Amino acid sequence: MWKRRALGWLFICITGLALLLVRLMEIQLMETETFSKHNVNLLEESVKQRTQELVIDNGRGNFLDRNGEMLTHKKVSVLVLFPFLKKIDWDANKVSDITGIPESVLKNAVKGAKKPFAYGDPQPLELTASQMERVNQLNIPGVFAIEKKFERSQVPAEQLIGLTGENPKEVKKRYPTKELSEKTLLGVSGLEESFDEFLLPEGKSKLVYHVDGSGGPLFGINVKYVDPANPFYPVNVRTTIDKSIQQRAEELVDKYQIKKGGLVLLNIEDNSVLAMVSRPVINKKDPYSGAGITNKMLKQQIMGSVFKTVVAAAAIDHNLVNPARQFDCSKKINGKPELKYNYGMLDFTNSFARSCNRTFGELAKELLKKDPHLLEEYADKLSLTNTVGWQGDVYHTSNFKQLPDEDKGRVFVSDEARKDANMAAMSGIGQNEVRATPLAVANMMATIARGGKKEMVRAVSKIEYKNGTTMVDFPVQSLQGDSISPYTTMRLQKLLREVVTSPNGTGRWFKDLPYEVAGKSGTAETGKYVAGKQLHNKWFAGYFPYKDPKYALVAVNLDVYDSEGGVNLLFADMVKLLYENDHDERRK
Missing domain, CATH: 3.40.710.10 (DD-peptidase/beta-lactamase superfamily)
Known part of the structure; x- marks a missing residue:
């Protein structure tokens, strides 16, 4: 009697372990980019847990007017600060002297930060070329002056240019042979949609650093610049708009x-x-709710x-x-x-x-x-x-x-x-x-x-x-x-x-x-x-x-x-x- 019970429990345990193993294989090998009904990309989420990053450019192509001015976005020279600065002794006074931002304001901004940020975002402080050069010459880890791409709050000719959005199902449907993140922005109207295939990103440009469980630097305080390094992309679509x-x-x-x-x-x-x-x-809050689209x-x-x-x-x-x-x-x-x-x-x-x-x-x-x-x-x-x-x-x-x-x-x-x-x-x-x-x-x-x-x-x-x-x-x-x-x-x-x-x-x-x-x-x-x-x-x-x-x-x-x-x-x-x-x- 006890032998049959033991065999039964053994069978249940083996079956359970087998099912668990199969499920782990699905998660680790087969569903790494589409886990659960929410299509969670486990690889990306894993990287996010170990890193903090600031995206400089999302990699999608740009729309220019006939004279070469950006229409949907603008590039702004900004001061970037990383949250690990709160854990080290950094020369905020020199940064203050160059930028004109009070030292106490700089330190308070870092104190409340959980991720890298452009100072003043969403209306960032714009630096001059001279200020950028002087900030970067300080060589302070976690302090950078860079040119970052921002979306315009008011886009000229917005119905003609069109909108973008995230849609994992549409990514697969539209580009079944391309290896694209499910969070890839797609054009959903106007020129954004008709020129979408040309505008697809090769990858994001970003500043990245690795962190431990408490948010501290994992491999020292070196910040890496990650870029697709393609001299041809992203492309620029030159419109005829003035x-x-x-x-x-x-x-x-x-x-x-x-x-x-x-x-x-x-x-x-x-x-x-x-x-x-x-x-x-x-x-903008609900584009498809009215006739504006x-x-x-x-x-x-x-x-x-x-x-x-x-x-x-x-x-x-x-x-x-x-x-x-x-x-x-x-x-x-x-x-x-x-x-x-x-x-x-x-x-x-x-x-x-x-x-x-x-x-x-x-x-x-x-x-x-x-x-x-x-x-x-x-x-x-x-x-x-x-x-x-x-x-x-x-x-x-x-x-x-x-x-x-x-x-x-x-x-x-x-x-x-x-x-x-x-x-x-x-x-x-x-x-x-x-x-x-x-x-x-x-x-x-x-x-x-x-x-x-x-x-x-x-x-x-x-x-x-x-x-x-x-x-x-x-x-x-x-x-x-x-x-x-x-x-x-x-x-x-x-x-x-x-x-x-x-x-x-x-x-x-x-x-x-x-x-x-x-x-x-x-x-x-x-x-x-x-x-x-x-x-x-x-x-x-x-x-x-x-x-x-x-x-x-x-x-x-x-x-x-x-x-x-x-x-x-x-x-x-x-x-x-x-x-x-x-x-x-x-x-x-």
Whole structure:
């Protein structure tokens, strides 16, 4: 009896030991980087217990503006102090003399520290080059003056640049063949996401020292500098953004209380984004809780009378607008009397300048009779209905897109609407099913300013290695498809200028600006109501200077009451800003 019991206990013990051994093997050999449902990296945690470190650079690639200034981060020369200083006698007085920080303050800061820190973080004291050199010449263990990378509290063009985050499952899904830490930052929106593969870190740069159980130095007080030591990484993504113009544009958008909307500013010469502002802003505490994460400048919007530019191009090409023809602008688009905007009889040029709905409703119906697809054909010629962001082959990635979140535009959704005269008339004034992104509208203006030449819009000009050499170049590229003729382009240019120069033009507010402006206004009914009042999208899209175009600009205020504005003032102040900026550059 007792033998059977002993054998039973022996079997239980052996089984338990075997299971324990298997589990230890799983932990030590197989689950070292993904322990438990929380995917704990045991190797990293073990190292953390034996070391204390200060990360100088997380190793992820950087975004630069067109002049080479960092956009998402900044490098600051800081004083770094290690907590083991509290256990040794160090010359705080000399550090105080160099930095100007009182000796008692330095010692108190170290006394309360549990890990290495940059003095003053999150708003660290910035040292001069001379101060850095003198601090490091002291050769005090645990006292360093280094250049550390800090994330900016306010990132310019934050929706365009995008966000990063940690996601262990996404790391494995996105990069199954790469050996990456599960805490690797991944791009989750904007350029951070589209350029993510280029931005992945080779490793962190950090200052490290080994500690014992009490936090004291384990191998003396030598601090090691750990760096991937790769002369090529991390890379720099050089955007086409001008940081100074971008920041001032954001200030103006907020000044004029654009709560939903923003602006797009293009450099016409190389068709690149100089500034892009989207509102509302991103809620940093909970980015996905509101609409801030969405870049409104890349999403299709109801565009209203700005679309009359497309109708005008089609009407010019199909000989519907001879100079003698008059349109009855005392009537609405449906033929009823126009009480609010009764302009009487107008020719085509004045109809465009005053944005007469009746004229463009009639022209749209006449174009429909000629060909139900004409409006769509001309919208495509002016690059409104397809994406316009740069795309092409980059290394092993075919059809790489800089702006993958960009919407396409549209004129009609259904074939029924395409063949319906009333629907065509509403489409002719940019209502009904007509949609386009502010980026595409800005590109349309740039296309007209260039004489009809269609080009892709770049937000990034190149990717540079750490040593400054070019890794990938994103050249200026043409957009595929037909374009409008030089003659039609010339007629459109004159029409857009007339909007501003005509005494009754809808853009007459811009007549006395330092740069001559050409453009088109738009007020679109959204079909949304608040407190019984309909909401509107307010637009002004144009380019300048008229005779020697440099900039295409779109300002838009979305879902506002008809009485609300801001767009004209925003557009005007941006023109003044750019004029002053250009003349400051010339004086230099």
